[in-house]
Amino acid sequence: MLIRADGAARGNPGPASAGAVLIDADQPGANDPAAPPVAVIAQPLGIRTNNYAEWTAVVLALERAAEMGAVEVELVLDSKLVVEQLMGRWRVKEPTLIRLHRQALSTLSRFTRWTARHEGRASNVAADALANLALDDPAAAGRAEAASGREVQALWSKGGSDPGTTDPEPEAWICATCGVQYPLSLEPPVACPICEDDRQYVGWDGQRWTTMAQLVAAGHRNHLTEEEPGLVSIGTEPTFAIGQRALLVRTPAGNVLWDCITLLDPATVARVRELGGIAAIAISHPHFYDAMTSWSAAFGDCPVFIHAADAEWVQYPGPGLRLWEGDSKEILPGVTLINTGGHFPGSTVLHWAGGAGGRGVLLTGDSITVVQDRHWVSFMYSFPNLIPLADAQVRRIVEVLRPFRYERIYSLWEGRVTSTDGPGALQRSAERYLSHR
Numbered sequence: 207m208l209i210r211a212d213g214a215a216r217g218n219p220g221p222a223s224a225g226a227v228l229i230d231a232d233q234p235g236a237n238d239p240a241a242p243p244v245a246v247i248a249q250p251l252g253i254r255t256n257n258y259a260e261w262t263a264v265v266l267a268l269e270r271a272a273e274m275g276a277v278e279v280e281l282v283l284d285s286k287l288v289v290e291q292l293m294g295r296w297r298v299k300e301p302t303l304i305r306l307h308r309q310a311l312s313t314l315s316r317f318t319r320w321t322a323r324h325e326g327r328a329s330n331v332a333a334d335a336l337a338n339l340a341l342d343d344p345a346a347a348g349r350a351e352a353a354s355g356r357e358v359q360a361l362w363s364k365g366g367s368d369p370g371t372t373d374p375e376p377e378a379w380i381c382a383t384c385g386v387q388y389p390l391s392l393e394p395p396v397a398c399p400i401c402e403d404d405r406q407y408v409g410w411d412g413q414r415w416t417t418m419a420q421l422v423a424a425g426h427r428n429h430l431t432e433e434e435p436g437l438v439s440i441g442t443e444p445t446f447a448i449g450q451r452a453l454l455v456r457t458p459a460g461n462v463l464w465d466c467i468t469l470l471d472p473a474t475v476a477r478v479r480e481l482g483g484i485a486a487i488a489i490s491h492p493h494f495y496d497a498m499t500s501w502s503a504a505f506g507d508c509p510v511f512i513h514a515a516d517a518e519w520v521q522y523p524g525p526g527l528r529l530w531e532g533d534s535k536e537i538l539p540g541v542t543l544i545n546t547g548g549h550f551p552g553s554t555v556l557h558w559a560g561g562a563g564g565r566g567v568l569l570t571g572d573s574i575t576v577v578q579d580r581h582w583v584s585f586m587y588s589f590p591n592l593i594p595l596a597d598a599q600v601r602r603i604v605e606v607l608r609p610f611r612y613e614r615i616y617s618l619w620e621g622r623v624t625s626t627d628g629p630g631a632l633q634r635s636a637e638r639y640l641s642h643r
Contacts, residue, residue: 207276208236209267211247211283212333213259214341217418218472219503221378221390222254223347224263225337228271231280239329245270248336248347252390252524253378253500260285261306263333264292268313279314281322284330292322302506341376378500378522380421382414383407385447385468387497389522400492400519405549405588418497421446421469428467428474430454430481433616433623437561438481441620442469450494450618453569454478455558459538460485464556464569465618466496475504484508486537487526490571491550492519494618499524511537513545513552533606544610546603548573548585548595557610566612568628573603576617576624583615583624583635597640604636 211226227243229236247266251259264281271279283289290296291307292314298307314320327334340347376390381398384406388395394415401408426446431439433453441451446468453464461482466489478484484505489495489512498510499522507526514529536542540559547553553573561567570576570583573595577584585600587593607629615624615631624631 207231207271207274207278208241208280208282209264209271210239210330210333211260211263211267211281212285212330212337213251213256213261213263214334214337215254215256215259216341218475219253219255219258219470219500220418221341221376222251222256222259223337223340224249224251224259224266225333225335225340226263226267226270227332227336228267228274231278239331243332245274246336246350246353248340248350250340250344250347250376250390253503255503257287257300257303258306258503259337260288261303261310263337264288265306265309265313268310272313272316277317278319279317279321281320282325282329283322284325284327284334286324289322289324300506344376377417378497379415380417380468380497381447382416383409383447384493385496386492387418387468387500387522400495400521404591404593406493407590418468418470418500422471426469428469428471428477430477434562434567437558437567437616439620440467440474440478442467447496448493451620453616453618454481454484455541455556455561455569456482457538457541457558457560459540462538462541462556463487463501465490465494465571466498466501468496470497470500470504478505486511488512488537488543488554488556490555490618491553491573492516494571495520495522498522499526502526509537511535511543513543513554515545515547516550516552519550542610544606546573546606548599548603549587555607557612559611562613565614566610566628568607568610568612568615570615570617572618574615574617574632576615576619576622580622580624581631582638583617583631585636585639594643597643600636600639604632607632 208229208231215222226247228245229241291298298304376392379388379394383401436456438454439451452467455462463484487510509528510526511528514531534544542557549572556569558567574583585595587595612628615628
């Protein structure tokens with residue numbers, strides 16, 4: 207079997223897909239790039255990097271060839287990187303790609319002989335067309351994959367895989383009010399459940415949607431600012447949706463992105479990689495889920511930690527999603543998630559033991575928010591709709607945090623930092639809040 211495979215990603219990461227043609231190597235003209243295939247691969251992959259898509263195309267095509275009973279395979283790829291890594295001449299370093307590399311080698315071991323060679327893109331137009339078809343018309347791609355060998359050849363002879371006549375491309379739509387990203391679809395969702403909940407709101411102009419590309423085209427950019435040694439804030443200008451920042455905690459064991467923002471562009475990915483990348487993402491509550499799956503994909507499908515009590519609010523689950531349970535979880539040495547509840551049942555804060563020169567730092571979401579007088583914090587069920595939090599939930603927040611040592615409290619808004627005596631500020635604030643109830 208001769209296999210021509212390719213991956214596509216519109217953005218890096220972005221909507222991605224895998225395409226491949228499987229050709230009977232014994233047929234006349236099998237080496238012709240236009241040779242009719244006996245089977246095809248055309249699969250959308252969600253938000254992925256281009257390298258992930260290329261490797262996935264190889265894995266899927268090899269598995270299909272093995273299912274069809276092929277004894278020998280010849281891979282023809284336009285990615286020199288994948289060819290060199292398959293042949294063992296170059297190392298695979300990205301954790302997600304290591305897994306795909308192992309899958310490919312495991313499947314290749316089932317054949318009596320295999321080879322891989324590099325050819326230019328002009329020789330791989332068929333696989334590229336199928337990858338684009340998977341993005342442009344997933345239904346047609348599914349029909350092509352399911353067709354028999356004879357049907358595939360008939361479709362090929364009629365030019366049925368040409369993506370030029372397909373419907374508009376699917377998008378990972380983004381709610382313009384809360385900034386949460388949804389799975390790929392041709393049309394935006396009917397509604398945003400997160401905004402329809404009484405802790406949030408639908409914008410005055412009604413439900414509106416945008417895309418990552420539209421945000422970039424409108425001039426949105428991210429800026430990175432060092433808050434203290436080992437802590438970098440990432441914010442978007444002009445502000446978008448709720449307008450929060452994310453915080454990158456840098457530790458010897460790896461970096462943790464606390465909470466998330468929507469905008470993710472190549473410049474941000476490059477800058478964060480310069481700072482050591484992201485080993486894990488942790489999110490305080492559903493209003494800040496934003497483009498968490500895109501961020502995870504950009505950094506090797508790194509884990510995204512969300513408390514299981516809020517699982518129902520996850521709109522775009524990805525391979526990195528990790529639902530955790532209980533009152534606390536240490537995700538890296540000295541970095542602990544604490545379930546405070548309150549704003550949402552799964553609302554979480556992050557304790558960074560090494561912050562503030564070893565005195566400890568608390569990073570919060572909406573269950574605890576540093577207010578304008580930064581010596582104080584407050585607690586709300588809904589900030590935009592001014593719904594207070596029940597007394598028992600405020601008391602629980604104070605109690606679950608009592609065992610932890612910290613000097614500072616960082617809120618998810620620029621400048622909202624309680625710089626000293628964090629536990630005292632929390633206790634005083636709770637007493638003041640309860641006295642006015």
